[in-house]
Amino acid sequence: MGEGWTFAGEATQSGGDSVTLIEGSSFCLSERGGDLVPGTPHGLFHRDTRILSVWQLRLDDEEIDPLSVIAQEPYEALFLGRARPRPGYSEATVLLERRRFVGAGMREDLVLRNLGNEAAACVLTLRAEADFADLFEVKEGRVRPRGQYGVDYGDGVLALTRQWRGESRGVRIVAEGAISSPGQLTFRAVVPPRGTWRSSVLVTPVIDGVETPTSFPLERPVEQAGPSVRTTEWRASGPRIRVGDESLALTVRRSRQDLGALRIFDPERPDTPVVAAGAPWFMALFGRDSILTALMSLPLDPQLALGTAQTLARHQGTKSDPVTEEEPGRIPHELRFGVEASLALGGTVYYGTVDATPLFVMLLGELCRWGVEPDAVRALLPHADRALTWIEKYGDRDGDGFVEYRRATDRGLANQGWKDSWDGVNSADGRIAEPPIALAEVQGYVYGAYLARALLAERFDDPETAGRWRERARQLRDRFNERFWLPEHGWYAEALDGEKQPVDALASNMGHCLWTGIVDAGRAPAVAERLLSPEMFSGWGVRTLATSMAAYNPMSYHNGSVWPHDSGIVAAGLMRYGFPDHARRVAEAVLDAAAAFGGRLPELLCGFDRAEYAQPVPYPAACSPQAWASATPLYLLRVLLGAEVCVPHGVVRLDPHLPTRFGALRLTDVPLGTARVGVTVTEDGTAEVTGLPSGVTVTRERCACTAVDPPR
Missing domain, CATH: 1.50.10.10 (Glycosyltransferase)
Incomplete structure (x- = not known):
């Protein structure tokens, strides 16, 4: 199947407190704040394998209070959260934006917005772990360690791997301006008053040593990415x-x-x-x-x-x-x-x-x-x-x-x-x-x-x-x-x-x-x-x-x-x-x-x-x-x-039996053979079909080949 399947879809929510983003062979199930919480079905999955089992963002060692999630596209969501108030302050002044794109892995754009009048010194830590569990193990709650796990890190890169049964699964996490350590990426930022700080994190699946190209590279506008193009074409x-x-x-x-x-x-x-x-x-x-x-x-x-x-x-x-x-x-x-x-x-x-x-x-x-x-x-x-x-x-x-x-x-x-x-x-x-x-x-x-x-x-x-x-x-x-x-x-x-x-x-x-x-x-x-x-x-x-x-x-x-x-x-x-x-x-x-x-x-x-x-x-x-x-x-x-x-x-x-509450109905551009057909049904039930292919006629009678008792 080559590099797996690709997907054109819409963001969904699974239960009251979970958000799912999907793009083909990758999907991400998270809490409403954007974190992937250990011990839950949360995760980033690629080709039926969970390549991230933990993904937790902390600001100055504190959890971030979730404000809202805006699921804009099948593969994209914006998670908004605020930092907890600093000692001596009654209100928080730092807003965190996490814009997530899922597709052959994941891209996450991070933005800190300082809404206060003083510069904000922030330490942003991202904890990342991968158990490489099979999708069915996760779904059914029977995950257990398998094989030999490895961690490599340095220069803003964190690589997680597992060897099992002669096959290798891995994930490579690259973060702009981050300090990497085992299982964690750390960003140190000073955000100007009324200013912003930005970084991006790319998560790339690695199968038997070969990286899967991301669907959302940093150098390409999001609207030109494959999932975006397919979604636009479908809607049109x-x-x-x-x-x-x-x-x-x-x-x-x-x-x-x-x-x-x-x-x-x-x-x-x-x-x-x-x-x-x-x-x-x-x-x-x-x-x-x-x-x-x-x-x-x-x-x-x-x-x-x-x-x-x-x-x-x-x-x-x-x-x-x-x-x-x-x-x-x-x-x-x-x-x-x-x-x-x-x-x-x-x-x-x-x-x-x-x-x-x-x-x-x-x-x-x-x-x-x-x-x-x-x-x-x-x-x-x-x-x-x-x-x-x-x-x-x-x-x-x-x-x-x-x-x-x-x-x-x-x-x-x-x-x-x-x-x-x-x-x-x-x-x-x-x-x-x-x-x-x-x-x-x-x-x-x-x-x-x-x-x-x-x-x-x-x-x-x-x-x-x-x-x-x-x-x-x-x-x-x-x-x-x-x-x-x-x-x-x-x-x-x-x-x-x-x-x-x-x-x-x-x-x-x-x-x-x-x-x-x-x-x-x-x-x-x-x-x-x-x-x-x-x-x-x-x-x-x-x-x-x-x-x-x-x-x-x-x-x-x-x-x-x-x-x-x-x-x-x-x-x-x-x-x-x-x-x-x-x-x-x-x-x-x-x-x-x-x-x-x-x-x-x-x-x-x-x-x-x-x-x-x-x-x-x-x-x-x-x-x-x-x-x-x-x-x-x-x-x-x-x-x-x-x-x-x-x-x-x-x-x-065509033999309409529409409920009266529907009123008049018109369908256009219905594909039929090489033609595009239009169907109009008025409120009194009168039906008309336009644009039929040559040799095709409209009737209220069923074709003999679909009759209840077809001819022998």
């Missing part, structure tokens, strides 16, 4: 929205900004963006998360979706390895590049996911529908076929026609669907399902993958292949509805367990089955009613697990919480099956939650009922921003517009 590009509801407008703007924040760029292919899963701990490419985010945000930036598909294809499995769970054709779960990434899930690339592989094929189908670079999509067809081979050879090991999972070793994820916590799949009585487990939504994704491959075959003039995959889709649909439907309950099983018995919990998974179209049309009304029942619908979205289930806990990760992306997919499924009122209720609930969070949806929220608490209750450890949560408002807008695209068949479907 892409679709624009004008809507009467200011809350929706704010949410859409925030979602767009956060998706820009979560883009990462491989330096080996700097023109190929992908989307990372979430900040701060998951600034990496994740198969499932990145694919679903790309699918949901495709109208915003098709290149992000294409880049995600191309990058995952490059890492598609080629061999069998039980430690990493790699198998030929399998799409990765997660890519990590720290020296101790193997401490997490077995390797720098871990493949233990059951759903990323069919979702990958679905993504290629959606790229085809939107007319994205046909030659680039055609080049990915061999990867689609390898993925389908994995589905039928490795995904369905017992040949029962369903894709199931069981982890290969005790180091892997026990659950390998999107509800991947250890207790994420359980029966109505609370019993944990035993593997191998065939999840309901995964069968839906496989169904969607078969139909996507059929569309791709049609697009590239291969009708025989198209017919074969449509027939496989039909057969899977029949099997699924026979085995997963629970007539005594009136809902679909969440899964089949290792004994091929239904896991009978009432869960949101069946909403994903609506989304892909695998649900029998005659059973869809019952599913729609269950999903909007009081036990499933919280008023802020659809719960992952019904309140009537034994394992329900509104404060759990997957057993009763509300995940915005999950509810967004449910809303899309409801709209697909002709339940616009149900879909609108879900969409409005999630968008109301977004407004309550200031326009930024977190990864998940607690599943308490809206009637119980007037505001959504945050889940404490939720990522924010998080990729598929950020994409959800954009996707919900698409759902409410009833917007579907199939350029190969010359169809754009």
